[in-house]
Amino acid sequence: MTNMIDICGLCKSYGDVQAVRDLTFSVREGELFAFLGENGAGKSTTINIICTALAKDSGTVTVCGADIDREAERVRKAIGVVYQGSRLDGPLSVWDNLESRAALYGITGAEFRARVAELAERLDFQELLRRPLRKLSGGQRRRIDIARALLHRPRLLILDEPTTGLDPQTRKLLWQVVEDLRREEGLTVFLTTHYMEEAAQADSVIILDRGSIAAQGTPLELKNAWTGDHITLYNVSAGEVARLGLPAEELRDAFRITVPNTAAATELILAHPEIFRDYEIIKGCMDDVFLNVTGRNLEGGEGK
Amino acid sequence: MKTFSVLLRRNMRLFFRDKGMFFTSLITPAILLVLYVTFLGDVYRDSFVMNLPAALPVPEKLLDGLVAGQLISSILAVSCVTVAFCSNFLMVQDKALGTATDLRVSPVRASTLSVAYYVSTLAVTLIICFCAAGLCFGYAAVAGWYLSLADTVRLLCDVVLLVLFGTALSSVINFFLSSQGQISAVGTIVSSGYGFICGAYMPISSFGEGLQKVISFLPGTYGTALVRTHAMQGAVAELHSLGLPETETEQIMLAMDMRIRFFGNTVPEPVMYLILGGVTAVLILVYVLLNKLKKR
Numbered sequence: 001m002t003n004m005i006d007i008c009g010l011c012k013s014y015g016d017v018q019a020v021r022d023l024t025f026s027v028r029e030g031e032l033f034a035f036l037g038e039n040g041a042g043k044s045t046t047i048n049i050i051c052t053a054l055a056k057d058s059g060t061v062t063v064c065g066a067d068i069d070r071e072a073e074r075v076r077k078a079i080g081v082v083y084q085g086s087r088l089d090g091p092l093s094v095w096d097n098l099e100s101r102a103a104l105y106g107i108t109g110a111e112f113r114a115r116v117a118e119l120a121e122r123l124d125f126q127e128l129l130r131r132p133l134r135k136l137s138g139g140q141r142r143r144i145d146i147a148r149a150l151l152h153r154p155r156l157l158i159l160d161e162p163t164t165g166l167d168p169q170t171r172k173l174l175w176q177v178v179e180d181l182r183r184e185e186g187l188t189v190f191l192t193t194h195y196m197e198e199a200a201q202a203d204s205v206i207i208l209d210r211g212s213i214a215a216q217g218t219p220l221e222l223k224n225a226w227t228g229d230h231i232t233l234y235n236v237s238a239g240e241v242a243r244l245g246l247p248a249e250e251l252r253d254a255f256r257i258t259v260p261n262t263a264a265a266t267e268l269i270l271a272h273p274e275i276f277r278d279y280e281i282i283k284g285c286m287d288d289v290f291l292n293v294t295g296r297n298l299e300g301g302e303g304k
Numbered sequence: 305m306k307t308f309s310v311l312l313r314r315n316m317r318l319f320f321r322d323k324g325m326f327f328t329s330l331i332t333p334a335i336l337l338v339l340y341v342t343f344l345g346d347v348y349r350d351s352f353v354m355n356l357p358a359a360l361p362v363p364e365k366l367l368d369g370l371v372a373g374q375l376i377s378s379i380l381a382v383s384c385v386t387v388a389f390c391s392n393f394l395m396v397q398d399k400a401l402g403t404a405t406d407l408r409v410s411p412v413r414a415s416t417l418s419v420a421y422y423v424s425t426l427a428v429t430l431i432i433c434f435c436a437a438g439l440c441f442g443y444a445a446v447a448g449w450y451l452s453l454a455d456t457v458r459l460l461c462d463v464v465l466l467v468l469f470g471t472a473l474s475s476v477i478n479f480f481l482s483s484q485g486q487i488s489a490v491g492t493i494v495s496s497g498y499g500f501i502c503g504a505y506m507p508i509s510s511f512g513e514g515l516q517k518v519i520s521f522l523p524g525t526y527g528t529a530l531v532r533t534h535a536m537q538g539a540v541a542e543l544h545s546l547g548l549p550e551t552e553t554e555q556i557m558l559a560m561d562m563r564i565r566f567f568g569n570t571v572p573e574p575v576m577y578l579i580l581g582g583v584t585a586v587l588i589l590v591y592v593l594l595n596k597l598k599k600r
Contacts, residue, residue, distance in 0.1 A: 051409045076411040087406035089314070091321040096314065103310035104410035148406075 002065075004029045004156050004188040005050065010059035012045050019045040021211040023059070027204070029155075030182065032189045034199040036290060037208035043192045044084075046208075047160055050190070051081055064155055077105070080149030081158045086141050090134030094125065094144050097133055098151065105152035119147040122177055139170035146174065150181070157181070158190045163198065175201075196286035205286075207293045215293040219286060226292045227284020228258045229265045234278040244272060308416055315394055315424030329390045329428075333383040333436030337443060340375045348374050355559070356543070357552070366542055369448025373536035374560065376440035378504040380433070380535075381528040384463055385502070387432050388470030389477075389494045392425040396478050396487040418475075418595035422588065426471045433463050450538035459534040465580055466527045472587035479594050502528045507561045520566045523583040526576040533562040533573065 005027040012020040020042040027033040037043045048054035050063060052072045060067070066074035088097045095116070102112045120126045123143045128136060133144060142162065149157060157178070163171045175198075181187040191202065199205055199219065206216040215222055233241065233248075233255045241248045241255045246268075249256040259265045262281065269276045320326055348371045356362055398404040407417055437460060444451065451459065474494075481487050499505040502524035508516055519525050540562070544553045557563045564571045571579075 048405075051405075053405050053409050073411045076409055079409070081406075081409055083402065083406070085402070087402045089318060089403065092314070092317060096317060100310055100314035101406070101410070103307045104407065104412040106307060108306045108310065152410075 002029050003027065003062075004031075004064060005033075005190065006060075006062040007046075007050075008060045010046070010049065010061060011057045012042075012049060012054070013057055018211055020049075020056075023208075023211075023213060025206055025213065025216065027156075027188060027190060029188055030186045031203040032178075032182065032191065032201065034202035034205045035190065035192045035208065036196075036199055036205060037192075038294065041208040042211040043208060044160065047081075047158055047190075047192065051079060051158065052076055077152065078154055079156045079158060080152065080154035082142075082145050082149045082160060082162050084161045084164065086133070086145050088133050088141075088144065088148060091132060093130050093132055094136075095129045097144065098148060101148050102151045107151060115151060116147075119150060122180070123147050124173065138165055139167050142166055142170060142174065146177065153185070154187075156188045156190060160192050161194060162191070163193065163195060196290060200286045207290060209294050215289070219289075222286070222289045222293075223283050224261065227288040228260045229262050230282045230284065231257045231259060231265055231268070231276075232280050232282070233257065233276065236275055236277075240275050244268065244275065307412060308420055311412075311417065311420035312424050312427075315420055316427060318394055319391065319424065319428050325390070325393070329387050329432050330435060332387065332390070333379055333432070334439055336379050336383065337375070337436075337439060340379060341443070345371055345375065355556070356548070360543075360546060360548055362543065362546065365448040366450070366539060366546075367448075369444070369450040369539040369542070370536065372444040372447035373450070373539050374532070376444055377528070377532040377535035378499070379440060380437060380459075380463055381466065381502055381504040381524075381531045382499045383436050384429070384433050384466035384527070385470035385473065385498050385524065386491075386495045387436075388425060388429045388467060389474040389491050391428040391432070392421070392471065392474040392478050393484075393487050393491075394424070395421045395475070396481045397484060399482045400484050414595045414598065415592055418592055422471060422475050422591065425475070426467060429467045429471055430464065433467050434460075437463055444535075448539070450542055451535065452538055455534045455538055459531060462527065462530045462534060465577070465584070466531065469523065469527060469580055469584040469587070472584050472591060475591045476587050476594070479591060498524065501525075503561050504528050507559060508564070509559050509561060516565075517567070520564065523580050525561075525564060526571065526579045529561050529564045529571075530573070530576050530580070532560060533557075536560060536562060 003026040008024050010023040035043055049056045052068050052075050063075045064078040068075050098116055125143050207214045246257050265281050352370050508519050
């Protein structure tokens, strides 16, 4: 499988502030790639560089095989971007907005009408076409932003916190459309999000901390590396739990014990079968991964 | 070409959808005309009466025609530039709202985007300035019409040239702005200052010699001189035909900035066109180059 994005030694500073420090990573064609980090971690800077909207200080960035410095036009034809906030024209109708953006890619006339019809059906905004953008709700506007990004059939879709503030229905629709496009057209998706359950669906995840890569891998690899397993014990007394000799969190009608991994959980259960009569084991979630990696909450602060 | 025309349509739609902006731009020349007539009409008229030989029988209509010529030339000379600054807000607004980034991450050429901004501002400013010219012609027709057909056509050409100049100047200046506050500040400065430095509010001939020399280097001066010449030369010729001597006619033309001196030499009309046209072409080139060389 070829790489859709190749970044090597990317650096970018704003004055004395180093926003991105020596980033090196790749995104494979067709994958859903999640790029996580706190505000100010360098996500938007990296996205703006990939989009050719911002110049880098050093390093190389290749998108769809095209170097962003030497072949910017090829890069721009290959990418579609959904920004955090809408960048479309509020006073104009949805149709006028899409028409002006499609023209940027040379899509006009019958070709434009056909593409808008297709996207309007896919994203369910046929009835919104003649309405001014500023009169639409947040969810409706988001659908138009996505349509704008997809107008020219990009090979790489960049979603910068696309679901922040959206209602569950619109979030579901958005992810359904993205999944359909990945399946039908092999679309590669580069996602930044604050919702860890969205990141958990990714094929590959990078966690950025203060401009550098703090962790990377598949969600499972990250969970195995950065979180433990949670065992929830039901129908046991506090005394029984104390016999395990591990710190336990008391829940409303259960106790929760955290162990380093599944092997440790198995060992514990086999050693105390009389206590483990009614229990469940859950792997740590992406929230735990993020908190552990960025070192803000667990296990002594500055990460493992 | 299709991309360009769609972008042009987008820019113009955005201007006309903003009703406040459109009507403010449209009403400004009308307000200026009312203010001029109310506060400066009599001052201009008295000045003419004082400077004309007492023995010369000047009909009231001709005096009104002279005053109207001076007033409408001042309004048009100022409006063509200030309205251009007012209309040329979209380029900055797109930057402030992040729309410019959305446009620039597409494969469209930077020059196509910049020329679309220029042409849309030009078209909008022309529409408003032609409306202002219509209003001014209406006022001149009521006060005293002494414009020949040729002068009327030349005056309209001057408006086009000044709008081209004003749009190019505002495009270069606005290129460096990135917020709506900045564009408001620049608009205010231009609206209040340009009328003085181009000789629209006060004839340049009434300034000190040093200031006159400095102002003679500014291209707007020649735009005002062209507009004033074509708005007033019919009425001045009528004065001459009534018996005003050649030297005094020439003095009036100098006093009214219908003749501009550059270090003692009178600048001929074709040279004024050349200066204004040349500066406009250079400004457009600078604007396109700025956009082309703009760092990401």
